[in-house]
Amino acid sequence: MTAMLTATPGQTVGPFFSYALPFDRGHELVPPGSPGSIRFHGVVTDGDGTPVPDALLEIWQADADGTVPTATGALRRDGWTFTGWGRAATDDEGHYSFSTVPPGATNPAAAPFILVTVFARGLLNRLFTRAYLPGEHLAADPLLASLPAERRDTLIATQEPTGFRFDVSLQGPRETVFLRYPGHRA
Amino acid sequence: MPSVATSSDGAATSQAEVSAEIEAIEAAYQRAGVEETQPRLDYAPYRSSLLRHPTKDLHHADPEGVELWTPCFGPRDVGALEADLTIGQRGEPIGERMVVTGRVVDGDGRPVRRQLVEIWQANAAGRYIHQRDQHPAPVDPNFTGTGRCLTDDDGYYRFTTIKPGPYPWKNHRNAWRPAHIHFSLFGTEFTQRMITQMYFPGDPLFALDPIYQAITDRKARDRLVATYDHDVTTHEWATGYRWDVVLTGASRTPMEDS
Numbered sequence: 001m002t003a004m005l006t007a008t009p010g011q012t013v014g015p016f017f018s019y020a021l022p023f024d025r026g027h028e029l030v031p032p033g034s035p036g037s038i039r040f041h042g043v044v045t046d047g048d049g050t051p052v053p054d055a056l057l058e059i060w061q062a063d064a065d066g067t068v069p070t071a072t073g074a075l076r077r078d079g080w081t082f083t084g085w086g087r088a089a090t091d092d093e094g095h096y097s098f099s100t101v102p103p104g105a106t107n108p109a110a111a112p113f114i115l116v117t118v119f120a121r122g123l124l125n126r127l128f129t130r131a132y133l134p135g136e137h138l139a140a141d142p143l144l145a146s147l148p149a150e151r152r153d154t155l156i157a158t159q160e161p162t163g164f165r166f167d168v169s170l171q172g173p174r175e176t177v178f179l180r181y182p183g184h185r186a
Numbered sequence: 187m188p189s190v191a192t193s194s195d196g197a198a199t200s201q202a203e204v205s206a207e208i209e210a211i212e213a214a215y216q217r218a219g220v221e222e223t224q225p226r227l228d229y230a231p232y233r234s235s236l237l238r239h240p241t242k243d244l245h246h247a248d249p250e251g252v253e254l255w256t257p258c259f260g261p262r263d264v265g266a267l268e269a270d271l272t273i274g275q276r277g278e279p280i281g282e283r284m285v286v287t288g289r290v291v292d293g294d295g296r297p298v299r300r301q302l303v304e305i306w307q308a309n310a311a312g313r314y315i316h317q318r319d320q321h322p323a324p325v326d327p328n329f330t331g332t333g334r335c336l337t338d339d340d341g342y343y344r345f346t347t348i349k350p351g352p353y354p355w356k357n358h359r360n361a362w363r364p365a366h367i368h369f370s371l372f373g374t375e376f377t378q379r380m381i382t383q384m385y386f387p388g389d390p391l392f393a394l395d396p397i398y399q400a401i402t403d404r405k406a407r408d409r410l411v412a413t414y415d416h417d418v419t420t421h422e423w424a425t426g427y428r429w430d431v432v433l434t435g436a437s438r439t440p441m442e443d444s
C-alpha cells in the first residue's frame with residue numbers, strides 16, 4: 001500500500017542521548033543468567049574499523065516460542081515480564097550487550113531473527129538490520145537468498161557458549177546489510 | 187563535484203567553507219530533480235557522517251514477523267508527570283516556559299495511539315546535562331531536559347518544557363546548532379521507529395547547520411519546524427508550539443489490527 005502522507009524526516013540521535021534514552025535494565029530483556037537466557041552482544045565499528053562509542057542499539061524480537069510480545073513494562077522492568085524490546089548504548093570500546101532469550105520462529109517456515117535498530121552520532125538517520133540465528137533453516141529465507149554470500153554473512157550472528165555475537169559495521173569491507181522497508185523513501 | 191574535507195577534524199574549516207559545501211549539494215540536488223524526503227546518510231558537511239554512513243544501498247526487505255508489530259507501553263512505563271520537564275526539581279528552571287504538542291500519525295493518516303514519545307534537549311542557555319557537553323554555559327540545577335509521555339487515543343502528545351537555546355559544536359570553527367528538541371517515536375510497526383529533531387520557526391542558524399541541511403529538500407526540512415500556535419499558548423503561563431509527526435506507512439491494514 002502506498003502511503004498518502006510524506007513521512008517526517010529523521011535526524012541523528014546526536015552525542016547527548018545517553019542521559020535521556022538509556023534506562024535502568026534497558027538491555028535486560030530477561031535477567032542475566034536466568035534459566036534460558038543468552039547474551040546477545042557485539043561491537044559497532046565505523047569505516048576505519050574504529051569502535052563507535054556513542055551508538056545506541058535497540059532490539060525487538062519474539063519470545064522463545066515465536067510469540068510476538070504484547071506486554072507493557074519494558075521501561076520499568078519487573079524481571080519476569082518479557083516485552084521483547086530492549087535498548088543499549090555502546091561503551092567506550094563500541095561494545096553493546098543484551099540479555100535475552102533466543103527468538104523462536106514466528107511461523108514454522110520462517111528463520112528466526114532479532115530486529116536491530118542502530119542510532120549514532122554521525123549517523124543521520126536510523127538503520128535497521130536483522131540478526132539471524134545460525135542454523136540450517138536460513139537456506140530458505142528470502143531476504144538472505146537475495147544477498148551475495150559475502151554480504152549475507154553480515155546478518156548471521158555467531159554462536160558462542162553464552163549466546164550470540166553480532167557485530168555491526170557501519171561502513172567498510174564487512175559493511176552490515178541495512179534494510180529499507182516498503183514504506184521507506186530516500 | 188565540489189571538493190570536500192575527508193577528515194572528521196573540522197576545527198580548521200570555516201563556516202564559509204561548510205556553507206559553500208552545503209549550497210553546492212543543494213544546487214546539485216535541485217538540478218537532479220528527484221525528490222528526497224529524508225536526510226542523506228552520506229553528507230560530508232556533517233563531518234562525523236564521513237565514516238559512519240553505509241556506502242552500499244539499503245537492501246529491500248518485506249516486513250515479516252516482529253517487523254509488523256511494535257513494543258507496547260502503558261501507564262506502568264510512563265508516569266503522568268514525566269511530560270512536564272519544568273517540575274520534579276527543587277525549583278523552577280530558568281527560561282521561556284513553553285508547551286509543545288502535536289499529533290503522531292502513520293503514512294495513511296491513522297493516529298498512533300497510546301505509544302511512547304521521548305524527548306531530550308538543552309536548557310535555556312544551550313547546555314545539556316551530559317558530561318561530554320563542555321560548552322561553558324550554565325547548567326540549570328532545576329532542569330534535566332528529558333521527558334516522556336504516551337500519545338492519547340487520538341495520537342496527540344503534549345510536553346511542558348523550557349525553550350532550548352542554540353549551542354556551539356565542533357563540526358567546524360564557530361559551528362552552532364539551531365535550537366532543537368530531540369524526539370524519539372514509535373509507530374504501530376517497528377519499521378516506523380524513528381528519532382529526529384524539532385526546530386523553532388525562523389531560526390537564523392538553519393542555513394548554516396549541516397545536520398538540518400542534510401535534508402536536501404526545503405519542503406522536507408520544513409517538516410521539522412514547529413509552528414507557533416497562540417491557541418496552545420496559555421494566559422500568563424507558557425508559550426505554545428505545535429508540531430505534528432508523520433511516520434512511514436504501515437504494512438498491516440486497520441482490519442488486521444482489529
